[in-house]
Amino acid sequence: MKLGKLRNIIIFASLMVVLMAASGFWVYKMTLSSSGAAVNDTLGPIYETEEITVNAAESLIHYVKAQFGIEVTTEKTIKELEKKLPLLQDTIITILSSEPLEVMNTPQGKEALKAKMVQEINKFLSKGKVTRIYIKNIIFN
Secondary structure (H helix, E strand, C coil): CHHHHHHHHHHHHHHHHHHHHHHHHHHHHHHHHHHCCCCCCCCCCEEECCCEEEECCCCCCCEEEEEEEEEECCHHHHHHHHHCHHHHHHHHHHHHHHCCHHHHCCHHHHHHHHHHHHHHHHCCCCCCCEEEEEEEEEEEC
């Protein structure tokens, strides 16, 4: 009689472990697919900016130093960015210097900054588009 109860407990515990593992995997997969955080294995061409230093918004004593990787659709877009380098630099400097440090120093602020940069840079491109901005380096002081 005790052997039968022990066997039932072991079977029940095993089923619970399998069920918890399966539901954990399902939640993990659903979270990745709904957040857009799934990793894309292929990257487009990437243009790397030089390091840019600007005064922080609302402050003359604090600054932001940053460098970005700009993923684009084609190699022609990289050549266009190189030809329009002053416009690219002006756009990045304007965006960086307009955001308060308190905003840029949060994950949400960094994502908003990158989205704004994509939107503004795409306004002056005609030979492709920016698909994503990667922060290579960012320092707040």
